Amino acid sequence: MNIAVLGAGAWGTALAAQAALRHDVCLWGRDAAQIARMAATRRNDRYLPGVELPDALRFTADFEPCTASAAASGLVIVATPMASLRDMLARVPARARVAWLCKGFESGTGLLGHEVAQALRPQGAAGVLSGPSFAEEVAIGQPTALVAASFDADLRDAMVQAFHGDALRVYTSSDPVGVEVGGAVKNVLAIATGLCDGLAAAGVPGAPGLNARAALVTRGLAEMTRLGVALGARADTFMGLSGLGDLVLTATGHLSRNRKVGLRLAQGVPLAQILAELGHVAEGVYSATTVCRRADALGVEMPISKAVVAVLEGRLAPHEAVAHLMARNARPEQEG
Numbered sequence: 001m002n003i004a005v006l007g008a009g010a011w012g013t014a015l016a017a018q019a020a021l022r023h024d025v026c027l028w029g030r031d032a033a034q035i036a037r038m039a040a041t042r043r044n045d046r047y048l049p050g051v052e053l054p055d056a057l058r059f060t061a062d063f064e065p066c067t068a069s070a071a072a073s074g075l076v077i078v079a080t081p082m083a084s085l086r087d088m089l090a091r092v093p094a095r096a097r098v099a100w101l102c103k104g105f106e107s108g109t110g111l112l113g114h115e116v117a118q119a120l121r122p123q124g125a126a127g128v129l130s131g132p133s134f135a136e137e138v139a140i141g142q143p144t145a146l147v148a149a150s151f152d153a154d155l156r157d158a159m160v161q162a163f164h165g166d167a168l169r170v171y172t173s174s175d176p177v178g179v180e181v182g183g184a185v186k187n188v189l190a191i192a193t194g195l196c197d198g199l200a201a202a203g204v205p206g207a208p209g210l211n212a213r214a215a216l217v218t219r220g221l222a223e224m225t226r227l228g229v230a231l232g233a234r235a236d237t238f239m240g241l242s243g244l245g246d247l248v249l250t251a252t253g254h255l256s257r258n259r260k261v262g263l264r265l266a267q268g269v270p271l272a273q274i275l276a277e278l279g280h281v282a283e284g285v286y287s288a289t290t291v292c293r294r295a296d297a298l299g300v301e302m303p304i305s306k307a308v309v310a311v312l313e314g315r316l317a318p319h320e321a322v323a324h325l326m327a328r329n330a331r332p333e334q335e336g
């Protein structure tokens with residue numbers, strides 16, 4: 001299969017490297033100098049240091065030829081952050097089957113990826129590839145399970161054909177709404193668990209511990225599911241790879257950038273400094289406000305996400321956010 005991967009960050013590079021073991025893959029990046037370095041060294045030292053990239057992987061800074069051949073009969077994968085999805089979808093040829101890897105809500109419009117795609121390419125096959133998958137592990141062939149979601153069965157099959165292999169298991173889902181809500185909200189919740197664990201590590205008296213982290217993950221899953229169902233998702237999607245699976249990974253895994261944001265905020269480091277040091281996108285920082293805005297519009301309660309927004313905006317200190325959550329009234333665990 002002919003595959004174009006658009007965006008040469010950590011995740012685009014890792015997935016392109018895996019797919020290049022079996023397919024003709026072209027990795028496009030906007031920075032011509034970085035692409036030239038990658039072609040010369042067969043490494044991506046800026047975003048995925050220490051990983052040897054396969055000889056067969058092609059690199060280019062030339063958008064049209066890379067997407068034209070994949071659009072004809074293959075697959076185009078958008079691997080940029082959410083903020084650039086609209087721009088990428090507008091540039092990809094209309095006839096292409098296209099899927100994206102980004103996890104978030106579009107700032108400003110508040111749209112999920114499939115909503116952006118519906119607005120820009122109402123007739124086109126579009127989908128999302130998600131699930132618990134740190135780029136660093138996928139890049140070196142460590143076992144990983146993903147979920148390929150689309151309303152279009154043909155596109156789901158194409159994603160399986162492209163990526164299912166020895167190290168990657170690709171499951172399918174016809175619920176892109178649920179898959180996208182899971183991917184977006186788990187980033188916000190990972191900031192929350194990072195905040196808790198950061199307070200504990202700092203030895204703050206009465207700081208939340210392991211009990212609190214388990215409670216955050218579980219109640220976070222409940223609020224993620226509430227929002228998803230209100231947006232038209234199936235509740236059982238949230239018990240799958242893109243919901244519970246990715247939430248557990250990102251909320252507890254030390255490789256998570258979103259979790260790192262929470263840990264560093266708990267140490268009192270200013271957000272701007274954290275983002276500058278990170279060197280990668282942490283989508284939860286940009287999606288948190290939108291998550292709450294969409295939830296408010298639907299009358300969905302999301303107390304953990306709201307506490308994260310208050311900390312990101314500097315309205316609550318991390319320990320105050322925890323106290324705020326603990327002060328909520330008692331309620332039934334299951335609603336409805």
Ligand SMILES: NC(=O)C1=CN([C@@H]2O[C@H](COP(=O)(O)OP(=O)(O)OC[C@H]3O[C@@H](n4cnc5c(N)ncnc54)[C@H](O)[C@@H]3O)[C@@H](O)[C@H]2O)C=CC1
Pocket residue numbers: 006007008009010011012029030031047079080081082084087101102103104133134135136279280281283
């Ligand atoms: N890193 C990971 O383990 C995973 C990341 N994701 C998601 O994938 C998306 C990308 O993440 P990463 O690759 O990790 O980010 P990253 O921060 O490592 O790299 C982002 C890449 O996108 C490029 N980019 C940014 N704006 C662009 C534009 N307008 N046009 C073209 N290229 C542009 C940057 O130059 C950079 O190469 C995010 O939404 C993230 O949540 C999903 C699963 C795993």
Ligand SMILES: O=C(CO)COP(=O)(O)O
Pocket residue numbers: 103131132133134187190246249250255256257258259281282283
């Ligand atoms: O989505 C991810 C793993 O599935 C990556 O999470 P972070 O962006 O928090 O590193």
